[in-house]
Amino acid sequence: MAQELTVKKQDDVAGWYEQIVLKSQIAEFGDVKGTIILRPRGYYMWEQVQKYFEKHILPAHNVENAYFPLFIPESYFAREATHAEGFAPELAWVATAAKDDDAGERAILRPTSETAIVAAFGRWLRNYRQLPLKVNQWANVVRWEVKQTKLFLRGREFLWQEGHCAYQTNDECETESREMIFEYVKLCKELLALPVIVGQKTENEKFAGAVKTFTIEAIMPDGKAVQMGTSHNLGQGFMKAFGVEYMGADEQLHTPYYSSWGVSTRLLGATIMVHSDDSGLILPPLLVKRQVVIIPMSHKNNREFIMAKSFELAQSLCAFGAYVDERDQSMGFKLHDAEVLGVPIVLIVGGKELESHSVTLKPRDGEKCLVPLDELSGRITDELDELHMRLYQRAEAVLRERIETAQTLDDFKRIIGAGKLALAPFSGEIADEVHVEATYGVGTRCIALDTPVAELVELKCIFTGKPAVGYVYFGKSY
Amino acid sequence: MAQELTVKKQDDVAGWYEQIVLKSQIAEFGDVKGTIILRPRGYYMWEQVQKYFEKHILPAHNVENAYFPLFIPESYFAREATHAEGFAPELAWVATAAKDDDAGERAILRPTSETAIVAAFGRWLRNYRQLPLKVNQWANVVRWEVKQTKLFLRGREFLWQEGHCAYQTNDECETESREMIFEYVKLCKELLALPVIVGQKTENEKFAGAVKTFTIEAIMPDGKAVQMGTSHNLGQGFMKAFGVEYMGADEQLHTPYYSSWGVSTRLLGATIMVHSDDSGLILPPLLVKRQVVIIPMSHKNNREFIMAKSFELAQSLCAFGAYVDERDQSMGFKLHDAEVLGVPIVLIVGGKELESHSVTLKPRDGEKCLVPLDELSGRITDELDELHMRLYQRAEAVLRERIETAQTLDDFKRIIGAGKLALAPFSGEIADEVHVEATYGVGTRCIALDTPVAELVELKCIFTGKPAVGYVYFGKSY
Numbered sequence: 001m002a003q004e005l006t007v008k009k010q011d012d013v014a015g016w017y018e019q020i021v022l023k024s025q026i027a028e029f030g031d032v033k034g035t036i037i038l039r040p041r042g043y044y045m046w047e048q049v050q051k052y053f054e055k056h057i058l059p060a061h062n063v064e065n066a067y068f069p070l071f072i073p074e075s076y077f078a079r080e081a082t083h084a085e086g087f088a089p090e091l092a093w094v095a096t097a098a099k100d101d102d103a104g105e106r107a108i109l110r111p112t113s114e115t116a117i118v119a120a121f122g123r124w125l126r127n128y129r130q131l132p133l134k135v136n137q138w139a140n141v142v143r144w145e146v147k148q149t150k151l152f153l154r155g156r157e158f159l160w161q162e163g164h165c166a167y168q169t170n171d172e173c174e175t176e177s178r179e180m181i182f183e184y185v186k187l188c189k190e191l192l193a194l195p196v197i198v199g200q201k202t203e204n205e206k207f208a209g210a211v212k213t214f215t216i217e218a219i220m221p222d223g224k225a226v227q228m229g230t231s232h233n234l235g236q237g238f239m240k241a242f243g244v245e246y247m248g249a250d251e252q253l254h255t256p257y258y259s260s261w262g263v264s265t266r267l268l269g270a271t272i273m274v275h276s277d278d279s280g281l282i283l284p285p286l287l288v289k290r291q292v293v294i295i296p297m298s299h300k301n302n303r304e305f306i307m308a309k310s311f312e313l314a315q316s317l318c319a320f321g322a323y324v325d326e327r328d329q330s331m332g333f334k335l336h337d338a339e340v341l342g343v344p345i346v347l348i349v350g351g352k353e354l355e356s357h358s359v360t361l362k363p364r365d366g367e368k369c370l371v372p373l374d375e376l377s378g379r380i381t382d383e384l385d386e387l388h389m390r391l392y393q394r395a396e397a398v399l400r401e402r403i404e405t406a407q408t409l410d411d412f413k414r415i416i417g418a419g420k421l422a423l424a425p426f427s428g429e430i431a432d433e434v435h436v437e438a439t440y441g442v443g444t445r446c447i448a449l450d451t452p453v454a455e456l457v458e459l460k461c462i463f464t465g466k467p468a469v470g471y472v473y474f475g476k477s478y
Numbered sequence: 479m480a481q482e483l484t485v486k487k488q489d490d491v492a493g494w495y496e497q498i499v500l501k502s503q504i505a506e507f508g509d510v511k512g513t514i515i516l517r518p519r520g521y522y523m524w525e526q527v528q529k530y531f532e533k534h535i536l537p538a539h540n541v542e543n544a545y546f547p548l549f550i551p552e553s554y555f556a557r558e559a560t561h562a563e564g565f566a567p568e569l570a571w572v573a574t575a576a577k578d579d580d581a582g583e584r585a586i587l588r589p590t591s592e593t594a595i596v597a598a599f600g601r602w603l604r605n606y607r608q609l610p611l612k613v614n615q616w617a618n619v620v621r622w623e624v625k626q627t628k629l630f631l632r633g634r635e636f637l638w639q640e641g642h643c644a645y646q647t648n649d650e651c652e653t654e655s656r657e658m659i660f661e662y663v664k665l666c667k668e669l670l671a672l673p674v675i676v677g678q679k680t681e682n683e684k685f686a687g688a689v690k691t692f693t694i695e696a697i698m699p700d701g702k703a704v705q706m707g708t709s710h711n712l713g714q715g716f717m718k719a720f721g722v723e724y725m726g727a728d729e730q731l732h733t734p735y736y737s738s739w740g741v742s743t744r745l746l747g748a749t750i751m752v753h754s755d756d757s758g759l760i761l762p763p764l765l766v767k768r769q770v771v772i773i774p775m776s777h778k779n780n781r782e783f784i785m786a787k788s789f790e791l792a793q794s795l796c797a798f799g800a801y802v803d804e805r806d807q808s809m810g811f812k813l814h815d816a817e818v819l820g821v822p823i824v825l826i827v828g829g830k831e832l833e834s835h836s837v838t839l840k841p842r843d844g845e846k847c848l849v850p851l852d853e854l855s856g857r858i859t860d861e862l863d864e865l866h867m868r869l870y871q872r873a874e875a876v877l878r879e880r881i882e883t884a885q886t887l888d889d890f891k892r893i894i895g896a897g898k899l900a901l902a903p904f905s906g907e908i909a910d911e912v913h914v915e916a917t918y919g920v921g922t923r924c925i926a927l928d929t930p931v932a933e934l935v936e937l938k939c940i941f942t943g944k945p946a947v948g949y950v951y952f953g954k955s956y
Contacts, residue, residue, distance in 0.1 A: 067524070091575070098622050
C-alpha cells in the first residue's frame with residue numbers, strides 16, 4: 001500500500017523527489033550510508049535500459065559485453081596522472097584480515113575501469129587486425145562521496161554500463177565517441193521520454209584523463225542540471241601510460257586511440273524527477289512492468305460478476321501486465337494508490353458500464369473516458385504511446401523555458417538570477433571558469449555543439465572579451 | 479590467435495584446465511590476486527545462464543529482480559550467530575580516507591546478502607497478502623579466499639544470482655527450496671550439458687544459518703566434485719534475528735519462513751573442465767555465440783571465387799553467428815585454432831566440393847563429412863543438437879563410472895583409494911564426519927535424496943553402526 005505525499009514539487013523539489021522515490025516503492029536507502037536499494041519496480045526500469053542497449057546500441061556498434069574485476073591495483077590507478085588526481089578524493093579500497101604474500105599494494109574498489117581495461121587491452125592486442133576492439137560492461141562502481149548523497153543522483157555505489165574502445169586512428173575514436181553521445185540522446189528520448197542538452201565539457205569539467213568529454217544533461221524542475229551520460233575521447237594518454245602498442249599494417253608499432261562512454265542509474269532518478277507530480281510517480285510506460293490496473297466497482301449484488309469480469313479483462317490484457325486491485329478498500333483509496341505508484345492506465349469496471357460493453361479508462365495524467373471493450377486493447381496501446389509523447393513534449397517545453405541565451409553580462413546575471421540556465425559565449429579557460437563560479441555561483445554544463453563555425457570565429461566571451469570557445473551552458477547541477 | 483596447449487588432461491587436470499580457459503580466450507587472471515576477467519567469449523556464457531533464468535526459472539516462480547547494495551553493515555552480519563561464524567574468515571570490508579559522522583561501524587563487502595535482504599523484507603512486509611515475497615539479484619560477491627584461487631572455481635570476487643523468498647508456512651518454504659534445486663538440475667542439463675548429483679548437505683556442510691541446504695554437484699575429470707548450486711531452507715532464524723513479522727489472516731503477528739538459492743560463474747568453470755579435451759575448449763553450443771567458422775580452401779586461381787562463396791555462406795548462416803576465417807594462414811593452423819577456441823562446427827569451402835554443391839562439415843568432437851549446400855542449415859541445427867546430447871551422455875557415463883556404492887568400510891576404502899566418489903550409509907553426525915575426513919581425506923558432498931523411506935529405516939552407518947541419515951556421497955572437492 002502506497003502512502004500519501006506530504007511535500008509539493010514546487011515547494012521543495014528535493015523533499016518531494018525523495019518521497020516519490022520511497023513511496024512509489026522504486027527504491028529506498030541502503031543500510032550503509034550513501035547506498036540505495038533498487039526495489040523490483042526500480043530495478044525493472046534499469047533492466048529496460050539494459051535491454052535498449054542490447055537491442056539498439058551494442059550490436060549497431062559491434063560492442064561485446066565482458067566483465068572486469070571490482071578490484072583495481074592502486075598502482076594502476078596512479079599511472080595516468082590527471083585521472084589519479086581527479087578520482088583520488090572518492091577512492092575506497094579493500095581491507096581484510098588476510099595475510100597476503102603479495103600484500104602492500106591496496107586494491108581499489110573501481111570508481112571507473114579505464115586502467116584495468118587498458119591493461120587488459122595491452123595483453124590482448126597484437127596487431128591492427130584486432131582493431132577496433134570494443135567491450136562494454138554492466139557493473140557496480142564505488143565512489144566514496146563526501147557530499148550529501150541523493151537517491152539515484154549521488155551515491156557511494158551505483159550501477160552503470162561502461163563501454164571501452166580502442167582504435168587505429170584518432171578520427172575513428174572521435175567519430176564514435178560523438179556517435180555514442182547521440183545514441184544516449186536517442187535512448188533518453190525513446191525510452192525515458194527525456195529531452196536533454198548535448199555538448200562538450202569544458203577543460204575544467206572534462207573527465208579526468210580525457211582529451212574531450214561529450215555529455216548529455218537533463219534539466220530538473222528546480223532548474224538544476226543532471227549529467228545523464230558522458231562519452232570521452234581519451235586520446236592516447238592511458239594507452240601510453242600502460243605501454244599498449246600494436247603492430248600496424250606498416251609493420252611498425254603504434255599506440256591505439258581510446259574512447260569510453262557510460263550511463264548509470266542516475267538516468268532513472270532524473271526520469272522520475274522530471275515527469276512525476278504532486279500526486280505521485282509518473283513514468284514513461286516503457287519503464288513500467290504493470291502498465292494497467294483494473295479496479296472493480298461492485299455492489300453487494302453484483303460483486304461476483306464484476307470480479308469475474310475484472311479478472312477476465314486482466315487475462316486478456318496480460319500483454320500490458322494488467323492486474324486487478326482486489327483489495328477490500330474504497331475506490332478513492334485505490335485510485336490514489338495507482339497515482340502514487342504511477343500506473344500508466346487505470347480501468348474501472350462497473351456494472352452500468354459493462355451493460356453498454358464498456359469500461360472507464362483513465363491515463364495517469366489525463367481524464368476519464370468510456371471505452372468499448374472491443375476497442376480496449378488497441379486503445380490502451382495508443383494511450384501508452386500518447387502518454388510517452390505527452391511526457392516528452394511537456395519536458396521539452398520546460399527545458400526550452402529553462403534556458404535563455406545571454407549576449408551580455410547583464411543578460412547573464414538576470415537569467416541566472418531567475419534560476420535558469422544561461423547559454424553564453426565563453427572563453428572556456430579554466431581560470432575564467434573558476435572565476436565565474438566563484439562570482440555567480442554557477443558552473444558550466446557544456447559547450448553547445450551546434451554553433452555554426454562562421455559564428456564561432458566572431459564570438460567573444462561575455463566575461464572577458466577573449467575569443468569564445470563557443471556558446472556554453474551555465475547553471476547549477478546535482 | 480589461439481596458442482598450443484602444452485599440458486594433457488590426464489597428466490595434470492588443473493594445469494590443463496588453466497591453459498584451456500586462458501588460451502580459448504574465455505577468461506584470464508585479474509590484476510588483483512584471486513580475481514578473474516571474463517572476456518567476451520566467457521561473459522557470453524554467463525549471459526546465457528542469465529537468459530535461461532529470465533525465461534525459465536524466474537517467471538515460473540514469480541520471482542522479481544531487484545538490487546541490494548554491495549555494502550552491508552558489519553552489525554547486520556553478526557545478528558545470526560552461525561551465519562556470522564561461517565563467513566567470518568572470508569570477510570572483506572571498505573576502507574576510505576573519508577571522515578564520516580556515523581563512522582565506527584565497518585561496511586562489509588557482501589559475501590552473500592541474506593542479512594541485508596531480510597532487513598529490507600522487514601521494512602516492506604506488513605501483512606500476509608504480501609507473501610510469498612520473492613526477489614532475485616544478479617550481483618558480484620566478495621569472499622576473501624585464503625586458499626589457492628582457481629579461475630571460475632574459487633575467487634575473491636565472482637558473479638552470481640541469489641534468490642530470496644519469504645513465506646507464510648514452512649511447507650511452502652521447504653517445497654520451493656527443493657523445487658529450486660531441481661530447476662538448477664534442469665539448467666545444468668539443458669544449457670550446460672552437465673549431469674549432476676543432487677542431495678542435501680550434512681549438518682557439517684550446510685550453509686551457515688540454514689536449516690537445510692540442498693546442493694547439486696558435478697564431478698570433474700580428476701574425480702573431484704564441484705558444488706554447482708545450492709538452495710537453502712533457512713527456517714525462521716534470520717527473520718527472528720531481524721525481528722521480521724507480519725500480520726496474519728488471523729490478525730496475529732507471525733514470523734515468516736525464508737529460503738535462498740544461488741548459482742554462480744563456477745558453473746562455467748565446471749562446464750569447461752568436464753567437456754574440453756587435449757585439443758582445446760569444447761562447449762555445449764548454446765553457450766557459444768559464433769557456432770560456425772568457415773575456412774576457405776583456395777588456390778591462386780580460384781581465390782576470389784572461394785572467398786566470395788565463403789562470405790555468401792556466412793551471410794546465409796548468420797543465425798549461427800557464422801564467420802569466415804580469412805587470415806593469411808594455413809588450413810592446418812586454422813583448424814587447430816578452431817579446436818582450441820571450441821568452435822562447435824567447422825565448414826571447409828573448397829573448389830572441388832563446391833562443384834558438387836557441397837562443403838565439408840566437421841563438428842568439434844567428430845569426423846569430417848560432405849554436406850550438400852541446400853541441406854546445410856538444417857544439418858547444422860541437427861549437428862549442434864547432437865553435439866549437446868553427446869556431451870551430456872559422455873559426461874553422464876563418466877559420472878556413473880566415478881561413483882560406487884560402499885556397503886562396508888572395506889568397499890569405502892577401495893573406492894576412495896581409486897579416486898572415486900563413494901556413496902555410503904552414514905550417520906551424518908558432525909563428529910563422525912570430522913573423523914572420516916581426518917582419517918580418509920575425503921569430505922561429504924551430500925545426502926542422496928532418492929533413498930526409499932523403507933530402506934532408510936534399516937540403514938546403518940558403515941563407520942559407526944549408528945542409524946544412517948541416508949546414503950551419503952563422499953569425495954574430494956574443488
